[in-house]
Amino acid sequence: MKGPSPSIVIFGASGDLTWRKLVPALYNLYVKERLPQEFRIVGHARTEYTHEQFREHLHEGVEKFAEIDSGSWEQFAKNIYYVQGRYDEPGALQKLNDFVKEKEPANASRLYYLAVPPTVFAPIVNSLGKAHMARDNDRWCRVVFEKPFGHDLESARELNAIAHNVLDESQIYRIDHYLGKETVQNILVFRFANAIFEPVWNRNYIDHIQITAAESVDVGHRAHFYDEVGVLRDMFQNHLMQLLTLVSMEPPASFNADALRNEKVKVLASLRPMSPTTLADHSVRGQYEGYLKTDGVDPQSTTATFAALNLFIDNWRWQGVPFYLRSGKNLAEKTTDIVIHFKCPPHLLFDLDSDKEMSANYISLCIQPDEGIHLRFETKVPDTDSRMQSVDMEFHYSEEFGPMALPDAYERLLLDVLQGDAALFTRADEIELSWKLIDAIIEGWQTEYAPPLETYAPGSWGPQRAYNFLDNVGAHWIMGCEEHD
Ligand SMILES: NC(=O)c1ccc[n+]([C@@H]2O[C@H](COP(=O)([O-])OP(=O)(O)OC[C@H]3O[C@@H](n4cnc5c(N)ncnc54)[C@H](OP(=O)(O)O)[C@@H]3O)[C@@H](O)[C@H]2O)c1
Structure with a gap:
């Protein structure tokens, strides 16, 4: 895939979804040469990992849920990093932003994946806004919301309002893996x-x-x-x-x-x-x-x-x-x-x-x-x-x-987000x-x-x-x- 060099930032990267679905899907896309030549995956969560420990943890998931080839894994894994931190404190995301900026070229686009429990969606979106990480005139920034999006009409409306405070609707990808x-x-x-x-x-x-x-x-x-x-x-x-x-x-x-x-x-x-x-x-x-x-x-x-x-x-x-x-x-x-x-x-x-x-x-x-x-x-x-x-x-x-x-549903959906195609999102x-x-x-x-x-x-x-x-x-x-x- 040609195009800008994206930074894929996963919030809640220590969790099950990242291990079982997201990273195996990204690995498969890499092997099929569907990811841009340059990219980076930055995991973020509260759990302590070094970059190497995080890669080892993900390696297990890819071994289990994808057809792994050790050569391609090593090449793929060079693009994976981990930043430990919280989401909801003042300045919480500054360390993450500084790290990603250091690793990416100036015009790199950003995909933020909210692989966290739904109660944390709003605090993360607010923090992205406060840290000026959500909008940039020179590159695209897209945010993937996992399901469930709200637990009733009122909470879904509230979450939409919070998201629209920080993001344009065209930046929002609400996933339903079906x-x-x-x-x-x-x-x-x-x-x-x-x-x-x-x-x-x-x-x-x-x-x-x-x-x-x-x-x-x-x-x-x-x-x-x-x-x-x-x-x-x-x-x-x-x-x-x-x-x-x-x-x-x-x-x-x-x-x-x-x-x-x-x-x-x-x-x-x-x-x-x-x-x-x-x-x-x-x-x-x-x-x-x-x-x-x-x-x-x-x-x-x-x-x-x-x-x-x-x-x-x-x-x-x-x-x-x-x-x-x-x-x-x-x-x-x-x-x-x-x-x-x-x-x-x-x-x-x-x-x-x-x-x-x-x-x-x-x-x-x-x-x-x-x-x-x-x-x-x-x-x-x-x-x-x-x-x-x-x-x-x-x-x-x-x-x-x-x-x-x-292929697993997440492969297609992640690729669609990278390509800016929201047809399969709600x-x-x-x-x-x-x-x-x-x-x-x-x-x-x-x-x-x-x-x-x-x-x-x-x-x-x-x-x-x-x-x-x-x-x-x-x-x-x-x-x-x-x-x-
Ligand atoms: N797993 C699946 O197959 C699956 C399928 C469909 C949808 N989903 C959705 O995907 C999202 C993630 O699922 P998951 O199974 O990976 O969930 P998870 O394992 O419970 O959570 C992911 C990570 O989020 C962080 N986290 C948990 N509670 C938090 C809190 N109160 N505040 C801040 N961070 C917290 C944790 O990392 P730290 O403690 O290290 O910060 C945890 O490792 C959820 O919204 C879920 O509904 C998952």
């Missing part, structure tokens, strides 16, 4: 680079859409954090809303960041808010058995570890089409997929066996772990009058492009609109209109009400990505 996944980006290619799907991608042909993001693990060591957050904040406000917008947005005028994000914002602005009269029927909440006995969890906790929502988008394309979203912990499988369920043919010419129903076509967009696309359609069974059977056309990334075809208005929707549901769940909080067995697909959630459209949850194997 958007860095190839299979998520492929939703746009599938929809907008093929002429055959878009004409039927609307209320005239689509019966309903299902989005599942299931986790098989329980809350584990995140129990205390999770108990304050719950599944709606942890999964719906960010990942599921992003999948929903990508699958339902209008074609943007270009793949330019603002054109794309404008369309996503229009979807979020058209989402029908839940009302007290719809809340109980249009949402399900569950908690897995044993959750209350977990260390770090309040024994009286009513935090939902599972939710299903029935949402509607009030616009021309989607009026009346239900979107069913579900996510939870401790479920039967780890899987993320989107099922586009088409309407049945209006008139059936063929006799069906008395115990059979007409099957509708559907497309499954498999985000993980079976990354690919499946199309289900009906076919005639040979040597019968007109018996039909559902069959699948399948595309699997690993079969088509090999097992190493899918804009301020986008994040506020999704919090607004989720906040209203969380608040509604505290009232008499809430659906019951049902327990579910670990390893199941959630509470019983979730199983019957699609009854009103005569459908059931489809695991499109695995049923076709």
